[in-house]
Amino acid sequence: MQKLSLTLLLLLSLTFNVFAQNSGIKGQILTSDGQPAEFVTVGIKELQLGTVTDSKGHFRLKKVPNGTHKLYVQLLGYGAIEKTIEVKGETTIPPISLNEDTQALQEVLVKGNINRFAQKESEHIARLPLKNIENPQVYNVVSKEIMQEQIVTDYKSAFKNIPGANAGVAHSSNGRYMNVTRGFNLGNAARNGLGTSSVSEIDPANLERIEAIKGPSGTLYGASLSTFGGLYNRVTKKPFETFGGNVSFTTGQWDLNRFTADINTPLNGDKTVLLRVNTALHGEKSFQDAGFSKTYLVAPSLLLKLSDKLTVLVDAELYGRKGTNIYGNTIASTRVTANSIDQLGIGYKQSFTNNSIIASTRTQNLYSQINYRINSAWTSQTNIGTSLVEFEFPALTLNTITDSTVTRNIWDQYTRQVATQIQQNFIGDFKIAGKRNRVVAGLDYSSMNFDFPNTRGALYDTVNFLNPGKRYAAISINDIKNKVAGVTVNSGSTGKYNYMGAYVSDVFNLAENLMVMLSLRVDRFDNRGSYNYNSNATTGVYKQTALSPKFGVVYQPIKDKVSLFANYMNGYQFIAPVNQPDATVSNFKPQFANQTEGGIKFDILENKINATISYYSINVINLVRTDMERDPVNGTRFQIQDGNQTSKGLDFELIMNPVNGLNILAGYAYNASKLEKANENVNGRRPTNSGAKNTANLWISYRATAGTFKGLGAGTGVNHSGEQFVINNTTREFTIPAYTVWDATVFYDQPKYRLGLKLDNIKNERYWNTSLQPQTPRRFSASITYKF
CATH class of the missing domain: 2.40.170.20 (TonB-dependent receptor, beta-barrel domain)
Structure with missing residues (x-):
């Protein structure tokens, strides 16, 4: 453990100065039909800076020097958009729309140049606009992409992807099942952060993702939803603007x-x-x-x-x-x-x-x-x-x-x-x-x-x-x-x-x-x-x-x-x-x-x-x-x-x-x-x-x-x-x-x-x-x- 700690401290000390500046660019990328564009590359070529948009289409380029720069926005496999941006400290730009719609985003998923399993941002975990790396709580997410890849046909099978959650699964008389996390039984009563009756089976067809929130979470969720080991929150699919x-x-x-x-x-x-x-x-x-x-x-x-x-x-x-x-x-x-x-x-x-x-x-x-x-x-x-x-x-x-x-x-x-x-x-x-x-x-x-x-x-x-x-x-x-x-x-x-x-x-x-x-x-x-x-x-x-x-x-x-x-x-x-x-x-x-x-x-x-x-x-x-x-x-x-x-x-x-x-x-x-x-x-x-x-x-x-x-x-x-x-x-x-x-x-x-x-x-x-x-x-x- 000491060797691991020393290695981490050395890594942090060697890299800290590289990221020490405060100026940067923030913004959002949208598709032509107004939807947030996830996994879009945004960068400044002459500075060799780049990033990828999150699930809400947001991006942030840090350590960009003050002055005028050319920002490029590119959806994988399509032409890039270039915008001239003037940076003065922390600069927020208006939303940028792509020429492609949500169908083009499906092509991005097929090409696979993304970390498809690391979609951890959520509006339910803290009930705040808080990124995973900003959240002091531990949680895991099972996305619909990994459920599709594993041909998940029942709710229980999705929990194979959550550390510690597959240890104890028990069926009851009505088809429901429970899991064990951190030594305590957890039910599956939370849906989009709200309570449901906890005695029925759950079909995965309507699931966008499953969120496993670790640890006693009574402060936000109360005793009716959370146990001492945490809770599972299922997030359902929502409508979007195209057919x-x-x-x-x-x-x-x-x-x-x-x-x-x-x-x-x-x-x-x-x-x-x-x-x-x-x-x-x-x-x-x-x-x-x-x-x-x-x-x-x-x-x-x-x-x-x-x-x-x-x-x-x-x-x-x-x-x-x-x-x-x-x-x-x-x-x-x-x-x-x-x-x-x-x-x-x-x-x-x-x-x-x-x-x-x-x-x-x-x-x-x-x-x-x-x-x-x-x-x-x-x-x-x-x-x-x-x-x-x-x-x-x-x-x-x-x-x-x-x-x-x-x-x-x-x-x-x-x-x-x-x-x-x-x-x-x-x-x-x-x-x-x-x-x-x-x-x-x-x-x-x-x-x-x-x-x-x-x-x-x-x-x-x-x-x-x-x-x-x-x-x-x-x-x-x-x-x-x-x-x-x-x-x-x-x-x-x-x-x-x-x-x-x-x-x-x-x-x-x-x-x-x-x-x-x-x-x-x-x-x-x-x-x-x-x-x-x-x-x-x-x-x-x-x-x-x-x-x-x-x-x-x-x-x-x-x-x-x-x-x-x-x-x-x-x-x-x-x-x-x-x-x-x-x-x-x-x-x-x-x-x-x-x-x-x-x-x-x-x-x-x-x-x-x-x-x-x-x-x-x-x-x-x-x-x-x-x-x-x-x-x-x-x-x-x-x-x-x-x-x-x-x-x-x-x-x-x-x-x-x-x-x-x-x-x-x-x-x-x-x-x-x-x-x-x-x-x-x-x-x-x-x-x-x-x-x-x-x-x-x-x-x-x-x-x-x-x-x-x-x-x-x-x-x-x-x-x-x-x-x-x-x-x-x-x-x-x-x-x-x-x-x-x-x-x-x-x-x-x-x-x-x-x-x-x-x-x-x-x-x-x-x-x-x-x-x-x-x-x-x-x-x-x-x-x-x-x-x-």
Whole structure:
């Protein structure tokens, strides 16, 4: 580590003087149809200076001497535009329009002379106009380009490109999945920075990108969206000003058939009313002896440009799913002597279900965003979202009770959840005493209503998985309905809770290359309680308040190329009151996670090398644990709130475009989690379902950028996850073994069409998720896309 630090310091000292001047040119490049032009080369030839525009079309040339210069602007493969520019200090020029439209930008992507995987700028991460290299927080981005290259057909597969996020993926009964980051489970409830219902599956057809925001992010996102490990934010596709789009078909083993369409068009001649519709139809069978899913997605998006200052975006997602479901397998019995799932001997292709046991999910998401530019310094942004999810199912859970037998437990349930969020942001970008100041101040209201009006469960049977016999295949939907009909206890419930939050975040430039971030949020949680249909009683009514601060500092020894950063971040979870054995009620405080982190970010060689490396330490306080010293009442121990958990680790990401056409994405994550003050049987141990200590990901692709084979390319990558704990206490340990999965793809990408072939899990590796469900073995798939 010392050698690395000395090397970095030497590099900084040798290069600092080269970039020491203050004058420069800033501006924006637009296409002929008024869209931001990304990946356009801008430079001054006589000075041998050049750069590439970002996702908003912005560019900045630094260290340009005062005087008159000729600025050239060139879209790859097209003629250059030259402009005479007079530079006086830091000079901002009016927007420059290219002769080409957005179709020409697609040609740029095909030629491949860009770092296609390093598109990290975002309006959601900090809710401010803040570049990655200016942000003291660590985050990763999975763009639609890499998802297309890898022929991603499900949301889970995209997370292979996020360091540390592929360690623990668990499916639930409705098709949803979760991930583990920095030792904590993360849901997928954020959409364009706004909350959604978190209980439905997500189709990737409408995704522009996925943003993995690392660390406890309660200050901006609150406890309803962020966990102690961070959150995932999915960014959806938005309308643009020209007609265009694509249709695609993907097919593969196990009857994989997937159709998607992305159609965009202006609805009037002034291009002030824009419509984009994304849709998907998806069907596939399981590789196991039973199982299937069929889904659909319709996602329209309408953009209204009501004036130069006012725009309104309205979009929706209509999603449905039908298919078989299994919650997963639990190892609850001490009669199981195996220490790992691969030792247990359950057949990899045993589903324990059949195709008559069908669950269904319906999702309706509706959103609106209103942006109003108050003046040159301030913008008002109003976000409104509502989400309705219904799912009904007979579902199975498995419980392994010996080294040869499992019980099949059945559930009959209907669930309805409605989530609503209203968010108002005021975003400012102005100067104070000549220093840039960026600030967001906002209010957040969200509510969740849930209803489980009919929830009945029963033990169905016990199966010997080593010798299944006729009983294994005899299960059917009629048998389940008959079994559940005899259950009189309805364990269903209904309830509601509300959040109200206010926050402010300020980024102030103490100097051009030194900035600080100060943020604070206050949240009020109002749990109206849960009414139990069986007991006819309401419990869990409580209110709590939490303060969540955030602090960050960024120093750029080489402006816009190298930054040293540090942060203090906070997250929280509200805790329901606990009924103690002596009939008293303990009103506990919220749990808090406090993170300190430091690291370095690179964006050098004109965005050809983008890297982040950081070390973090998360300390969770106010955990509830069993008090072993206080005398129990009737054999039941008291619960106290003095528990503690730590999670420390390393995050690394490297995105490279060393030569034209070659793109590399690599990541590594190390995490050491420990319960430092907890129940005696787990104290000092790694928490279960906290992921693996070590995970790594790599994807390398190359496409020919010129000549006869222009557009022809190939990619390959590996994902590794270390061993994970499912049970970890003084009595026993049960693990998921480490695994390494290797994938590869070949493609032929042209402006009007794209052909792709993919081979997943080339080695046919056997591996499991944290629900002990076998994951997909080797599979071949192919796709064809027509662009217009």
